[in-house]
Amino acid sequence: MTTGRAEPARLAVLVSGRGSNLQAILDACARGELAGLARVEAVISDNPRAQALDRARAAGVPMVYLLARSSFRRREEYDRALDELLEHLHPDLVCLAGYMRLVAPATVARWRGRMLNIHPALLPAFPGLHAQRQALEYGVRVSGCTVHLVDEGMDTGPILLQEAVPVYPDDTEDTLAARILQVEHRLYPAAIRLILTRRWRLEGRKVIFEESDEG
Ligand code: GAR
Numbered sequence: 001m002t003t004g005r006a007e008p009a010r011l012a013v014l015v016s017g018r019g020s021n022l023q024a025i026l027d028a029c030a031r032g033e034l035a036g037l038a039r040v041e042a043v044i045s046d047n048p049r050a051q052a053l054d055r056a057r058a059a060g061v062p063m064v065y066l067l068a069r070s071s072f073r074r075r076e077e078y079d080r081a082l083d084e085l086l087e088h089l090h091p092d093l094v095c096l097a098g099y100m101r102l103v104a105p106a107t108v109a110r111w112r113g114r115m116l117n118i119h120p121a122l123l124p125a126f127p128g129l130h131a132q133r134q135a136l137e138y139g140v141r142v143s144g145c146t147v148h149l150v151d152e153g154m155d156t157g158p159i160l161l162q163e164a165v166p167v168y169p170d171d172t173e174d175t176l177a178a179r180i181l182q183v184e185h186r187l188y189p190a191a192i193r194l195i196l197t198r199r200w201r202l203e204g205r206k207v208i209f210e211e212s213d214e215g
Pocket of ligand 1: 099
């Protein structure tokens with residue numbers, strides 16, 4: 001898969017909270033390594049209090065949606081609404097950026113190879129919630145972050161990029177999270193760039209990037 005497109009790729013970003021990764025993607029689209037290559041067309045939050053919503057509006061994202069989980073009686077109804085919204089928006093890529101909810105299998109299947117997630121650990125270590133706390137409690141000396149394609153599992157999809165950071169003896173959950181977050185803000189735009197500019201294929205779990213003019 002590759003682009004070779006003339007128009008910037010249209011991104012839909014799913015968020016639940018602070019939105020610093022959304023901000024990094026917005027900045028990369030505006031004046032960074034995604035300039036001319038991608039633009040954030042839509043932001044969807046499941047949380048009405050997400051700071052990410054303010055960031056999206058401040059950046060002038062054309063479509064900002066609140067799909068509050070609390071306004072749906074059943075999980076299936078929320079899942080169907082998200083599925084229909086994505087189908088309607090029809091972005092080139094769906095980026096989960098601090099989106100704290102499992103995407104339903106039918107939606108994952110529809111966007112396979114075009115849905116990305118970032119996770120604050122070196123997967124497959126420490127999937128799920130509180131990855132930084134899990135890493136500290138385990139006693140690892142190195143952690144980091146992972147951008148991966150989304151599959152039906154929890155943080156289990158094929159890995160696009162990873163980068164390590166050291167874990168220091170006096171680290172708290174907050175200091176480790178901040179060190180990892182700095183890297184996340186660089187790694188997510190880099191992964192989006194990769195998938196938009198390089199031909200790639202899957203061999204089992206492995207994402208194989210083919211040679212391209214970009215090198
Ligand atoms: C980030 O550290 C992201 O990797 C993590 O939540 C934080 C969101 O921060 N995501 C997960 O843990 C998903 N399993 P942000 O809202 O400031 O981007």
